[in-house]
Amino acid sequence: MSRYIIPLLILSMWFSKGYAADLYVNPETGGDTANGLSSEIKATNGPFKTIAHAIKTAKPGDTIHLALLTYTKECVEFRNKSGEPGKPITLDGHGAVIDGSDPLVESDWHEISPGLYRNTILYFKPISSSPAFLMRFALVMNGKLNRMGRSGKGHLDPYKSIADLQIGEWTYQEENEHAYLLKIDPKRTLASYHIRVPTRVSGTEIWGNVSHIVIKNITATHVINDGFGLTSGSAPSERNYKIRDIVYENIKAIECCDDGMSSHADSELRVDGFEVDGCATGIANCGNDVINHLVTKNIHGVDLYYYGGGTHVLKNSYIQVHGNVAPLSLMTQFGNDKWLADPARGALHEGWDHCLLQMENVVFDGSQMPEKSSSKILVSDRCSLEASRITVNHLSTVVAKGGSLKLTKSLILGGSNYEVEIRSGGNWLADENIYDIGQIGLENVFFPLQKFTAYQLASKQDSKSQVRQLDFRKWLAHDVKTNDFPPGIGADIAAMGIGIPSFTK
Numbered sequence: 065m066s067r068y069i070i071p072l073l074i075l076s077m078w079f080s081k082g083y084a085a086d087l088y089v090n091p092e093t094g095g096d097t098a099n100g101l102s103s104e105i106k107a108t109n110g111p112f113k114t115i116a117h118a119i120k121t122a123k124p125g126d127t128i129h130l131a132l133l134t135y136t137k138e139c140v141e142f143r144n145k146s147g148e149p150g151k152p153i154t155l156d157g158h159g160a161v162i163d164g165s166d167p168l169v170e171s172d173w174h175e176i177s178p179g180l181y182r183n184t185i186l187y188f189k190p191i192s193s194s195p196a197f198l199m200r201f202a203l204v205m206n207g208k209l210n211r212m213g214r215s216g217k218g219h220l221d222p223y224k225s226i227a228d229l230q231i232g233e234w235t236y237q238e239e240n241e242h243a244y245l246l247k248i249d250p251k252r253t254l255a256s257y258h259i260r261v262p263t264r265v266s267g268t269e270i271w272g273n274v275s276h277i278v279i280k281n282i283t284a285t286h287v288i289n290d291g292f293g294l295t296s297g298s299a300p301s302e303r304n305y306k307i308r309d310i311v312y313e314n315i316k317a318i319e320c321c322d323d324g325m326s327s328h329a330d331s332e333l334r335v336d337g338f339e340v341d342g343c344a345t346g347i348a349n350c351g352n353d354v355i356n357h358l359v360t361k362n363i364h365g366v367d368l369y370y371y372g373g374g375t376h377v378l379k380n381s382y383i384q385v386h387g388n389v390a391p392l393s394l395m396t397q398f399g400n401d402k403w404l405a406d407p408a409r410g411a412l413h414e415g416w417d418h419c420l421l422q423m424e425n426v427v428f429d430g431s432q433m434p435e436k437s438s439s440k441i442l443v444s445d446r447c448s449l450e451a452s453r454i455t456v457n458h459l460s461t462v463v464a465k466g467g468s469l470k471l472t473k474s475l476i477l478g479g480s481n482y483e484v485e486i487r488s489g490g491n492w493l494a495d496e497n498i499y500d501i502g503q504i505g506l507e508n509v510f511f512p513l514q515k516f517t518a519y520q521l522a523s524k525q526d527s528k529s530q531v532r533q534l535d536f537r538k539w540l541a542h543d544v545k546t547n548d549f550p551p552g553i554g555a556d557i558a559a560m561g562i563g564i565p566s567f568t569k
Contacts, residue, residue, distance in 0.1 A: 084125035084151070089118045091135065103129065115140055115155075124276070125151035130160040139164060139287070140268035140279065147276030152309070155268075157282025164264035164287030164320075165204050170254055179250035180226070187242035190263035190288065197288055200321045200344060203234055203246070204260040204286050209319040210234065211364060215344030216322050218365020219388040232257075262286050262321050266293035270331075273305040280313035284320060291317025291343065294351075296329035307331035307351075312338065323348040323369075324360070337562075346383070350374050350419075355381065357562050363387045370447075371395040376421045380560045385430040390439055391459060392428065394419050394447035394467070419447040423454055427555045430458030431536060435481055443467040443490075455555040457536040458482065460501075465489030472496050475554035477536050483510070497529040498553055 087100040094100075094111035100118060102109035111131070112118045115138055118128045124147040139162050140155060147153040173181040191197045200216040202209050212234060213221030224235045229247040237243050248257055267284020270277065270293070284291035292312060296305035310333040317324035317340045324340030324347060327333065331351035338358045340346040346360035350372030358381035360367045366389045370376050373396055385391040396419050433439055441459055443449050445466030451474060458478040463469045468491035476484065477500045485505040486492040492506065503510045504519055511519035516531045540557065 084127065085123070087112065087118050087122060087126055087128045088131070089113070089115055089128060090131040091133065091137065092131070103131065114138060119145060119153075119155070122153045124148035124153060127154040127156060130155070130157045130282070132159050134161040134163050136163045136166070139264050139266060139284075140282070142270050142274050142277050144272035144274065145277075146274050149276060149309075152276040152278045152311070154278040154280070155282070156280055159281055159283075161283045161285060162267040162287075163285055164267060165260035165262045165285075168203075168254070168259040168261055173246065173254060179231070179248050180229070181246045181248070181254060183244045183246070184241045186244045186261070187236075190261065197321075198236075201236075201288065202262065202321050204262065204319075205232060206258055209286065209321070209342060211321075211344075215364040217345045217348065217369060217389065218363075260286065262288040265289045267291045267317065267320070268293070270294040270307055270310055270329075272297055272302065273307075274310070275306070275308040277309070278311045278313065280311075280315065283316040283318060285318040286320070288321050290323040290326040290348075291315075291320040291340070292325040293323075294325075294327040294329050294331050294333065296331075305329065307333070310334070312336070315339075316341070317343055319343065325349065327351050327353065345369050349376060352376070355379070357381065357560065358383075359562055360384065361386065365389045366393050367391045369393050369395075370419055370421055373417060373419050376419075378421065378423045378426055380425045380562065382427045382560065382562060383429065385428060385433055385439060385459065387439060390442050391430065392421075392441045392449075393444070394421055394442065394449060395444045396446040417446060419444075421447075421449050423449070423451040425555050425559060426451070426454045427557070428454070428456045428459055429536075429540075430456075430478070433458055443469055453552070453555055455536075455539070460485065463487060463490035463492065467491070468493075470494070473553050474498075475534065475539070476501055477534055477539075485510075492523065492525060494523075494525045495528050496553065497526060498534065498550075499529065499531050500534045 088103040088111035090111040091113055093105060094113040096113045096117040098110035098112060100112040100121060103111055119142060122128055172185045173183045176182050191201055202211040213219060226245055229235060231247055231249050234244060234246040248254060264287055266289050267287050268279055292315065294307050296302050296307060307329045312335045314337040319342035321344060323345040324343040327349040329351060333353045335355040336357055340360045342362045344364045346363050346367040348369040351374045354377040356379045361384040363386055365387050367383045367385060367387055383391055441461040443463045445464055448468040450470045452472045453474060455475040460482045461484045463486045465487055466489055470493040473496045475498050480502040482501040483503045483505060488507045499513055501513065503512045506523055513531045520526055
């Protein structure tokens, strides 16, 4: 008898002392009446069916393991659910994909002429009449997000008229019962286009008073909002909620309708390993964060958007600029958002009256942008950018009144079409840099780099800096003589530890 009692006592002691558990999720084989203690059905053990049930069940120190699948029925949400200091709740996706879209419902689309279909339901479901969702909405066609040139923080092309629609394009008409219209080849069926509709809000969501959470090895795609979202909530009672000690590792946001990651809260988070591809915005964060090993590419609007205040750190990252707004924008407020500007206190949270970004070992590669693109690095009022060992190519930089830029040990490249402009009232500290651009402007006085000595005397900056003609492509490939690029100047690609996107120019 004792041989049964002793193991039971040990098991009882295990749970009573709160030892960490491994919980498993498999929507294909699992059930939420199972105990979640095995990845396969074995005797009395088996995986949960839903991520939501696993999160509800998890205790501090537990790890939730997702089966390596594409999840098309639910997203990840930690709502007022926390771990403890030193005992986080960890969600390990093991490469799983959270797909926020559903197949197009053919019965909701009515053919009004050969190849032209009309839908008056889509606006109300899933867009739910939200102006923000309406602005960023897109369809997934043959596996790719078709924005029709529109995004929430990027350029917004006007909706096309029906007469101008080409095959594979869609439009929206507010005055026509909020109708969506889609044009396909009349010789093909609607089903043959494999169209999907973004319906779920975010791939993973931290919501409310949340702390001590780790999310890793997971991809979010085709959601109507953000790949990885953090918010304290929108009700007045939630204004003082805090999000603390949130860690993301080895994550991806692919073709999300809005941001790859967006923090709308008094939050503190860390990211190590993040690829953002094809989203409207790469990062759109306020609060405090440290991001390491970030790669952005194919971004429609702004690659990096820090707003609302807080302190941000970006390291060992590669920003391949495609967007039509800016590769980097620092702001202290976002429009007239009352959650970010409180007239009574000046800012919603303490310290949010200033936005600070510290960058080290970062590349901004604008080689895929048009030669005279208006896309610029922007530092606004009450914002500071402190950058060391960065490489900027084919981009200009503007520091507005009240903004501040400290630039050291960096390469600023691109040729005569590009400049650094410190506007009247802006602050500028710089040294040990190499410049290959057209000019540097200080308070409406522009110094062509042929007159670099005059600039140095006028600005009392860059005493150890140089002017050289450098080839970004050769620098990127390390295909240069050692003395062409002094050591310790510019980003160190080898130290980034990330895959570098290809370039065309």
